[in-house]
Amino acid sequence: MAEFFGALTQHSFLWQALIAGLLASVGCGLMGPFVVVKRITFLAGGIAHSVLAGMGMAVYFAFNPLLGALIAAIVAALLIGWVRLYSEAREDTTIGALWAIGMAVGILFIAETPGYASDLMSFLFGNILLVPARELLFMALLDAVLLLSLTLFYRQFVAVAFDEEFARLRGVPVSTLYLALLVMVAITVVLMIQVVGLILVIALLTLPAAIAGLWTSSLAMMMVLATLLGMLFTSGGLALSYAPDWPAGPTMIVLAGSTYFLALVAQRLWQMWQRHMSLAAQQNDHLRPGTHEPD
Amino acid sequence: MVSAMSNLEIPPLPSPDAVIRAEAVSFSYDTLRVLDTVTLEVLRGEFLGLVGPNAGGKSTFLKLILGLLDPTAGRLQVLGQPPKQARHRIGYVPQHPAFARDFPITVADAVLMGRLGTRSLMLRYSPADRAAVQKALHEVEAEDIARRPIGKLSGGQLQRVLLARALVSEPELLILDEPTANIDHRIEGEIFELLAELNARMTILVVSHDIAFISGYVSRVACLNRTLVCHTTDRIDGTVITELYGERVRGILHDH
Numbered sequence: 175m176a177e178f179f180g181a182l183t184q185h186s187f188l189w190q191a192l193i194a195g196l197l198a199s200v201g202c203g204l205m206g207p208f209v210v211v212k213r214i215t216f217l218a219g220g221i222a223h224s225v226l227a228g229m230g231m232a233v234y235f236a237f238n239p240l241l242g243a244l245i246a247a248i249v250a251a252l253l254i255g256w257v258r259l260y261s262e263a264r265e266d267t268t269i270g271a272l273w274a275i276g277m278a279v280g281i282l283f284i285a286e287t288p289g290y291a292s293d294l295m296s297f298l299f300g301n302i303l304l305v306p307a308r309e310l311l312f313m314a315l316l317d318a319v320l321l322l323s324l325t326l327f328y329r330q331f332v333a334v335a336f337d338e339e340f341a342r343l344r345g346v347p348v349s350t351l352y353l354a355l356l357v358m359v360a361i362t363v364v365l366m367i368q369v370v371g372l373i374l375v376i377a378l379l380t381l382p383a384a385i386a387g388l389w390t391s392s393l394a395m396m397m398v399l400a401t402l403l404g405m406l407f408t409s410g411g412l413a414l415s416y417a418p419d420w421p422a423g424p425t426m427i428v429l430a431g432s433t434y435f436l437a438l439v440a441q442r443l444w445q446m447w448q449r450h451m452s453l454a455a456q457q458n459d460h461l462r463p464g465t466h467e468p469d
Numbered sequence: 470m471v472s473a474m475s476n477l478e479i480p481p482l483p484s485p486d487a488v489i490r491a492e493a494v495s496f497s498y499d500t501l502r503v504l505d506t507v508t509l510e511v512l513r514g515e516f517l518g519l520v521g522p523n524a525g526g527k528s529t530f531l532k533l534i535l536g537l538l539d540p541t542a543g544r545l546q547v548l549g550q551p552p553k554q555a556r557h558r559i560g561y562v563p564q565h566p567a568f569a570r571d572f573p574i575t576v577a578d579a580v581l582m583g584r585l586g587t588r589s590l591m592l593r594y595s596p597a598d599r600a601a602v603q604k605a606l607h608e609v610e611a612e613d614i615a616r617r618p619i620g621k622l623s624g625g626q627l628q629r630v631l632l633a634r635a636l637v638s639e640p641e642l643l644i645l646d647e648p649t650a651n652i653d654h655r656i657e658g659e660i661f662e663l664l665a666e667l668n669a670r671m672t673i674l675v676v677s678h679d680i681a682f683i684s685g686y687v688s689r690v691a692c693l694n695r696t697l698v699c700h701t702t703d704r705i706d707g708t709v710i711t712e713l714y715g716e717r718v719r720g721i722l723h724d725h
Contacts, residue, residue: 207573329593339537345585391573391574391575392574
């Protein structure tokens, strides 16, 4: 750890990595709670994996892979959303198909592009140390889009996440907002690809939100807490991985995962403690003379 | 042109007090006819009980009134408008809450959602919205649980909260789908007492399969089994129940 902070003062690429992690945390903190409460983790996973098709095409036709990823993610989100809203097809089958076909198409394009095979690993598992400065700007822009949409339509998004039927009866344009929500999840996936790669995205999207959900009773609080936790995991993972020269992305995920399980255990213990205390209080009432009515 | 047309043809004047007006309404899922030429008029101030066997089309009829489905034939008007346009003037209490019980939201915030669509352009809920929530929670006697997470409520408390969410928009018509299906008998009685009070200022339509229980509260009963079987203000007797459920149901009538 100390080594990491020493290196921070010397290498600007570490600062860029740190900032990339923080920017990605904002996205996963904002959208992760929706993925968790709406139970669309599998759907988000499908979007994340199908993104490889866009990145493969981008390297083949020589344009920015992140732009390719963004287009593929949005197309995948709209496709899955359309199937769920308007089609008779089974949603989970469609997601599974899109998941695998997206990856297959991406790998075919990368295989046909000479000299790009090495990119595949960083697409799949991220390479936070190689985030170029201009991509930080792109990430900040995506964060701003997410934050603005959520601020403007927070009530409506929460209503759609909570109870679609009731929201529809209150005149909320449910289908439009549901598709918008999926597109925003797609944007978040793209935000995180540089940091942890498309395979590990799903963990960073859901784990901070799931931990936050254990301790909060509003979606807004869940977002704030998930963002802070995401920042802790990305920065902490980066710092932990530096000295032993581990890959940063997987270190972040292991950190997030073990925190999640500790949080579950802690919550369970807390509940047992509370039950124990209330039982003890009842027994004390029994023992105290005069408070207990004879049967 | 417009005046010429209105001179040519005088439209039948709907009775101004009709809150729901169904004229020969039918509905089919694919080839399965669920509702067959249902004609029913509900007047302002009524407390109508809609009863019938399971799969008799009660829920489908509610969905038509709420504009979630469109009739395959016939004409349906709610509060003098097509159902979709009348939606914001209706309060709706579903049979099962459609939300996950672990959703991170307090009772007060869940009830606030009933205010959506009243001033849809505002970014935030107004103080008037929050005051309306207080009033609705007071009305259903659930003020004390306003700050509690929705996941930590009993069945009866949840039913009161769903009712408050429907009341908070000050509806002219209140629709409840089996409001007491999942709670015990004592609380069932309390909820119907509450509905009887609310009936003083709004029309109520309540769906139930318990014809005997609701007959003690409602002003009129309509029985639906694919089509409207009975339609009466009188006591429900054995013949009607036989007609409705197809076989004699014993011991269902007890006086309240």
